[in-house]
Amino acid sequence: MNTPALPPLLAANPRLDQWVGFPSPGRVRVSTGRVEIGQGVLTAMLQIAAEELDVASERILLQTGDTDLTPNEGYTAGSQSIQFGGVALRMACAEVRAVFLDYAATSHGYSRADLAVRDGAITHRGEATPHDYWSLAAGVDLTRAAAGQVPTKSVGDYSIVGRNASRTDLPDKVFGGSAFIHDMVLDGMVHARVVRQPRRGATIANIDEAALRRAAKGPIEIVRRGNFLAILGADETVVEAVAAVAPNHVTWDGVDPINPYQEEARWLLQQPSIDRTIGPAPPAEPTPGTRHDATYTRMHIAHASVAPSCGLAQYRDGKLQVWTHSQGVYPLRAALARTLKLDPTVISVKHVQGPGCYGHNGADDAATDAAVIAFRQPGKPIRVRWRREEEFGFEPVSPAMVVTAQALVDRSGRPTDWTTEIWSGRHTSRPGGGGNLLAAEALPDPPPHPPAVDGGYPPGAGTRNGEPLYDFPAKRIVHHLIAETPVRTSSLRGLGATLNVFAIESFMDELAERAGQDPVAYRLSVLTDARARAVVEHVARISGWRVGLPAGTGRGHGIAFARYKNMAAYAAIVAEVVVDEAVHLTRVWCAADAGLVINPDGALNQLEGGIIHGASWALKEGVRLDANGISSRDWESYPVLRFSEVPEVTVELVEPLADRPCLGVGEASGGPTVAAIGNAVAHALGARLRDLPLTRERVMAALLRA
Amino acid sequence: MILCEQYRFELGLKIPMEPTTLIVNGRSVSVTADGDTPLLDILRNHLGLLGTKFGCGQEQCGCCMVLVDGHPEKSCGKALATVAGKAITTIEGLGTPERPHPLQQAFLDEQAGQCGYCLSGILISAQALLDRNSAPSRAEIAEALDDNICRCGSHVRILRAVERAARLLREGAAR
Numbered sequence: 007m008n009t010p011a012l013p014p015l016l017a018a019n020p021r022l023d024q025w026v027g028f029p030s031p032g033r034v035r036v037s038t039g040r041v042e043i044g045q046g047v048l049t050a051m052l053q054i055a056a057e058e059l060d061v062a063s064e065r066i067l068l069q070t071g072d073t074d075l076t077p078n079e080g081y082t083a084g085s086q087s088i089q090f091g092g093v094a095l096r097m098a099c100a101e102v103r104a105v106f107l108d109y110a111a112t113s114h115g116y117s118r119a120d121l122a123v124r125d126g127a128i129t130h131r132g133e134a135t136p137h138d139y140w141s142l143a144a145g146v147d148l149t150r151a152a153a154g155q156v157p158t159k160s161v162g163d164y165s166i167v168g169r170n171a172s173r174t175d176l177p178d179k180v181f182g183g184s185a186f187i188h189d190m191v192l193d194g195m196v197h198a199r200v201v202r203q204p205r206r207g208a209t210i211a212n213i214d215e216a217a218l219r220r221a222a223k224g225p226i227e228i229v230r231r232g233n234f235l236a237i238l239g240a241d242e243t244v245v246e247a248v249a250a251v252a253p254n255h256v257t258w259d260g261v262d263p264i265n266p267y268q269e270e271a272r273w274l275l276q277q278p279s280i281d282r283t284i285g286p287a288p289p290a291e292p293t294p295g296t297r298h299d300a301t302y303t304r305m306h307i308a309h310a311s312v313a314p315s316c317g318l319a320q321y322r323d324g325k326l327q328v329w330t331h332s333q334g335v336y337p338l339r340a341a342l343a344r345t346l347k348l349d350p351t352v353i354s355v356k357h358v359q360g361p362g363c364y365g366h367n368g369a370d371d372a373a374t375d376a377a378v379i380a381f382r383q384p385g386k387p388i389r390v391r392w393r394r395e396e397e398f399g400f401e402p403v404s405p406a407m408v409v410t411a412q413a414l415v416d417r418s419g420r421p422t423d424w425t426t427e428i429w430s431g432r433h434t435s436r437p438g439g440g441g442n443l444l445a446a447e448a449l450p451d452p453p454p455h456p457p458a459v460d461g462g463y464p465p466g467a468g469t470r471n472g473e474p475l476y477d478f479p480a481k482r483i484v485h486h487l488i489a490e491t492p493v494r495t496s497s498l499r500g501l502g503a504t505l506n507v508f509a510i511e512s513f514m515d516e517l518a519e520r521a522g523q524d525p526v527a528y529r530l531s532v533l534t535d536a537r538a539r540a541v542v543e544h545v546a547r548i549s550g551w552r553v554g555l556p557a558g559t560g561r562g563h564g565i566a567f568a569r570y571k572n573m574a575a576y577a578a579i580v581a582e583v584v585v586d587e588a589v590h591l592t593r594v595w596c597a598a599d600a601g602l603v604i605n606p607d608g609a610l611n612q613l614e615g616g617i618i619h620g621a622s623w624a625l626k627e628g629v630r631l632d633a634n635g636i637s638s639r640d641w642e643s644y645p646v647l648r649f650s651e652v653p654e655v656t657v658e659l660v661e662p663l664a665d666r667p668c669l670g671v672g673e674a675s676g677g678p679t680v681a682a683i684g685n686a687v688a689h690a691l692g693a694r695l696r697d698l699p700l701t702r703e704r705v706m707a708a709l710l711r712a
Numbered sequence: 713m714i715l716c717e718q719y720r721f722e723l724g725l726k727i728p729m730e731p732t733t734l735i736v737n738g739r740s741v742s743v744t745a746d747g748d749t750p751l752l753d754i755l756r757n758h759l760g761l762l763g764t765k766f767g768c769g770q771e772q773c774g775c776c777m778v779l780v781d782g783h784p785e786k787s788c789g790k791a792l793a794t795v796a797g798k799a800i801t802t803i804e805g806l807g808t809p810e811r812p813h814p815l816q817q818a819f820l821d822e823q824a825g826q827c828g829y830c831l832s833g834i835l836i837s838a839q840a841l842l843d844r845n846s847a848p849s850r851a852e853i854a855e856a857l858d859d860n861i862c863r864c865g866s867h868v869r870i871l872r873a874v875e876r877a878a879r880l881l882r883e884g885a886a887r
Contacts, residue, residue: 046826182806314768359827607823
């Protein structure tokens with residue numbers, strides 16, 4: 007039995023009725039602040055609640071991401087839903103069950119030890135009683151605070167957790183239901199599109215209103231406040247057509263051009279930065295050993311959700327209702343309150359599913375657009391759906407990065423001192439405080455731009471996974487946070503871990519090669535963490551890893567490993583590639599240890615998704631810039647991995663039913679996949695590519711150099 | 713028959729438009745809208761068929777895929793006037809939870825999806841493939857789905873689901 011301390015999210019939302027209720031006979035209400043963003047979290051939460059409450063999951067009505075109804079769990083981000091949100095829900099449910107059994111024992115004279123629950127009904131020594139959760143509910147006060155003293159179930163007693171559960175949200179999506187916020191239809195709904203400021207701080211010089219109206223094949227309304235400009239109308243087709251040509255009919259002042267050279271990351275090296283060192287001071291010179299270093303880069307990366315963002319809002323009777331696919335309904339509410347100068351209590355923000363976001367995309371901005379318009383148009387339900395080019399052009403992207411790995415190596419070829427030096431724009435600029443929302447910045451009296459921060463380490467943001475898990479005697483991160491970037495940047499799946507793991511794991515292969523050692527054996531020689539060793543050994547085994555295959559044959563394999571944030575799930579990847587002029591990714595194997603896994607198929611789905619996503623980053627993705635900002639505004643100029651480019655994928659979980667804490671899995675496989683592909687390409691070519699993505703042009707250049 | 717009244721506005725005048733007839737999921741419908749209106753907008757906003765999704769409006773992502781006289785087409789780029797009289801099949805025309813199409817059953821069996829936004833378009837592309845090839849290879853399935861973007865990385869499961877659906881359909885035909 008497990009009796010951990012009160013989990014932080016339960017401490018923050020201690021009332022049991024914030025998590026569980028019994029609204030009508032046979033029904034259980036379970037609330038989670040976590041939201042479904044394609045990761046299957048609601049299905050896992052249902053499993054957790056059903057298991058600890060001992061009710062059939064069909065009885066549970068799950069409330070999710072709603073400032074009126076659910077606990078405040080901040081953002082659904084950072085692979086923390088199960089590791090933190092799930093653990094809080096599990097303990098709340100266990101305590102609710104115990105409170106009911108305590109009450110049944112005292113009010114009906116049973117011995118507490120003889121009582122149990124079977125699908126919501128109270129049993130006594132295994133026999134039915136007349137009592138159940140619903141008949142007892144009137145006598146039980148769930149407004150009490152959780153004490154955190156009730157043990158949760160032992161893994162051996164699980165019958166729901168740890169077994170594959172079908173995604174509860176999938177049928178609606180397969181049968182063409184209206185599952186998404188884009189599908190919401192409100193009575194009298196008004197469609198809106200925003201004419202965006204081309205750059206931060208740009209001011210409207212002129213609006214050719216006549217031209218806009220000529221482009222409209224139906225009635226439209228033009229709404230302007232400060233530099234926020236929107237086209238409204240009842241007919242979406244009409245509004246969309248006007249929005250498409252609107253940039254031609256609005257002129258702006260104060261549009262600072264950017265240098266397209268900033269598309270590649272090395273410009274970061276010349277920028278002023280906020281610097282910090284994490285770890286011991288560098289060794290005094292001279293020190294014994296040989297010094298090696300190598301520098302790795304990547305471009306800005308887009309979230310590139312499959313559909314552009316959407317938000318709905320209605321301001322009525324002094325109350326503002328907002329529907330959003332944001333990852334954080336409470337932080338968005340706080341940001342809207344600041345933007346509109348409203349009391350947060352008059353704002354309700356409700357999550358409705360959207361396309362997979364993988365981080366901070368345009369969702370919060372689209373919701374704010376809708377809220378700003380709705381606030382000025384009382385009564386009207388406003389729906390803002392961004393245009394595709396708007397999502398590509400104006401969503402916050404993941405910053406370009408440069409990472410230098412540097413090692414002092416002893417005679418055996420192993421590092422005695424390691425430095426990961428990181429140059430990066432900000433990886434976190436979510437809108438909690440009211441800043442960093444496009445609409446807010448366009449209004450009169452815009453909020454101050456939030457300061458650049460990287461957060462504490464671990465987990466860090468740009469610094470994430472900057473420290474290798476290997477047993478080097480001295481390891482440090484030197485971080486240069488560049489506050490001013492040409493385009494808005496924020497969090498994308500993995501944050502800095504993607505390039506940091508690419509750099510560390512590429513450099514490990516380079517050091518192994520110098521030492522004349524096999525990459526798997528070399529890693530294991532400096533890795534004592536048993537769970538880390540287990541995933542490396544496991545993936546080597548299932549991939550049929552062979553030692554000593556010659557390099558430069560056009561066919562290659564590569565391995566990479568990381569534990570996400572050095573705190574979440576462990577993942578080791580082997581990639582197999584064929585390289586002619588371009589890289590063809592043929593197979594990927596993954597072994598992962600995520601501790602106790604609630605829904606094994608759900609975890610596999612996340613790891614597989616991370617592998618494909620990582621492959622797309624490694625081989626294809628990079629935001630293009632021109633003087634006007636982001637120029638890659640469609641799927642032609644921002645190519646992603648397509649079906650015919652997808653490898654065969656094998657993923658195995660290591661000990662998914664072990665009695666160990668759950669470890670977040672959603673971002674575990676991306677970084678190691680990018681690195682394994684890099685190592686496989688280096689093996690295939692006999693030459694190393696250190697700049698992402700590994701495009702045909704870069705392969706050709708490497709072949710010419712070799 | 714469903715009738716949707718619509719007007720166009722020119723120089724401030726409200727001019728009634730001629731209806732266009734098309735067959736959607738086997739039903740004849742008459743829509744009065746500007747001939748330039750994208751079929752996607754007709755389906756979603758005029759007919760209330762919300763299963764077909766908007767992804768890009770540029771015919772690049774496949775979220776809005778429908779069958780037009782049996783051919784997979786991106787409905788965001790198909791003007792209403794060009795589909796007059798034609799038979800349109802949307803995701804709603806495939807199957808229902810009570811009577812799932814083998815493709816839908818296979819996608820559920822394989823748990824082939826994450827956010828699921830791309831799935832209606834992918835199911836339609838897969839249907840078009842299976843209509844002309846009852847035993848496609850993995851490479852043929854991938855090629856048939858190359859116009860469809862999935863960003864969550866559910867590709868491997870989706871490929872497996874289409875293989876499974878093909879098998880279900882062949883077994884159904886053999887019975």
